[in-house]
Amino acid sequence: MPYCDTFIGDTTKKVLHGGILATLIDTAGAAAAFSVLDTAEEGGVNTIDMRIDFLKPARGKHFIGTGQVIRKGSRIVVTDIKVTNDTETLVAQETFDAVRQGTAEMGHGAAYYWAGKIKAAQFFTSVPFGLNAQQMYAWLYSGNGLQLWEELYAPFGLIPIPAGNSGVQMGGWFNKEINTLTDFKGLKIRIPGLGGKVLSEAGASPELLPGGEIYTSLERGIIDATEWLGPYHDYLMGFHKIAKHYYYPGWHEPGSVLELIINKRAFDSLDQDLQAIIQTVAQSLNTWMLARFDTQNSLYLKKLSQEKQIKITPFPKIVMTALKQIAQDTIASVVKNDPQSQKIYTSFTQFQRDITPWSNVSERAFYNAIQTDT
Incomplete structure (x- = not known):
């Protein structure tokens, strides 16, 4: 050109x-x-x-x-x-290849964007009906999640480090009500990752659009719905001006981890103090980003609730139940013929089973019995 x-x-x-x-x-x-x-x-x-x-x-x-x-x-x-x-x-x-080849020494993104290169990578961002942010960090840092992630990237000469989390996301903006699973039939929705695969099995037509194209696509009817992040970022995108049905919870991304990917040769060439600075900053980012999301989302949820044309609604229980079953079947199909995905998903699901009883008597009990509506 x-x-x-x-x-x-x-x-x-x-x-x-x-x-x-x-x-x-x-x-x-x-x-x-x-x-x-x-x-x-x-x-x-x-x-x-x-x-x-x-x-x-x-x-x-x-x-x-x-x-x-x-x-x-x-x-x-x-x-x-x-x-x-x-x-x-x-x-x-592309960021992944730029860092892998040493053109860039470090990149920031989300592992599910590399699923076309490494199918198992997507499990390190978020899994539909999977772990929330706190549980993801527990699996990565205190379980064997991070070790599996490092093993997965090692053949590419890359080091992954968790670096940020959005927390539980919203379910998305829709131009029509979602009352039953059949309402997803033929629905054109912008959604990435495993969540997109789940909705595809439910009859929807997932679209992967760059952030800058989502608003106009939704406004012009090119898509019927979109998920993005949460109230703060969704408000800044202006989705409340063109869609009135705002659903929760974000079953598709209950705790999305972001990553630093570092060229291993470049990282190994650094003195230990500089390596420690990168690792410490990444861990600080985990705390800061989640705190920032929670604070801003609470403020902007209030803003959105004051918009009279907006309906902030939970997905019906019958829809959530159906989507959960489809998610389980879809993920089973994804990991079926990929040993790396099988190994990682087995670790993930075992950790989820182990941590659920404690979550029920701690976090769930806190929300149900202590932090009630005022």
Whole structure:
């Protein structure tokens, strides 16, 4: 793609706009996927998810997007795309590969975004009807969760460190009521991860959209519903202006862990004090982010409750029961033919069974008997 003044994002520095690079990446990825498809049968290529790490300002006379097929499934093709300029300088790449290859030494994200590369990675973000934030940290730090995570990333030369958690999320914004499971039939909803797979089995049509496209897609009816985070971030996104049904709880992501991924060679080259600083800061981020989410969500839930057109409603019990069963069946199917996923999910479910009795007489009892509505 040649340089053009109309593509500039920063006119003072002659830097290409990120949206133009995203278009190039999307085109290169589609071309790579198209190369392994039987076009007579498949018909075409649609992008369902795209993660980009902008590594350097995009300057140059022309830019080249190179796509490589990582894995071809029955319905989805996973590709890796790099963008270089005329001096062969890498300017954009997916975060996971950028850190793995040493182009970037560290990245921040969520493990379920790498499920196309490592199927088992998604279990380290959140599992539908799984552990909440407190329990996830217990499994990772005091169970063997973090050890399994490190083992999973080791072949890629990466070190994972938990670095933030959203807490229990909301169930999402809908343009119609959800009274029974059949209300999900044909519903186009933006939702990532295992939760998307569950709703697909329930008859919905999950869509993976970048954050910047969700509002307009919901406003224009391209999608019928979306999940995002919680009251604070949802309010800032403005979803309450275009959808009136706000459901809870976030069964799909009850305690979403974010991660630092670090290039192992770069980490090992640091002195021990610098390594300790990174680890300590990450653990501090776990505390700060969860505290921030709880505080801001409480404030913005109050704001949303004052919006007369908004209905903040729990999912009906019959819907939750049905979704839980579908979730169990869906996850069983996901781990069936993947030994790594089986090993990790076995550890996860065993920890959940072990911690539930204590949670019932501690946290659940606290909410039911002590922190009652005032």
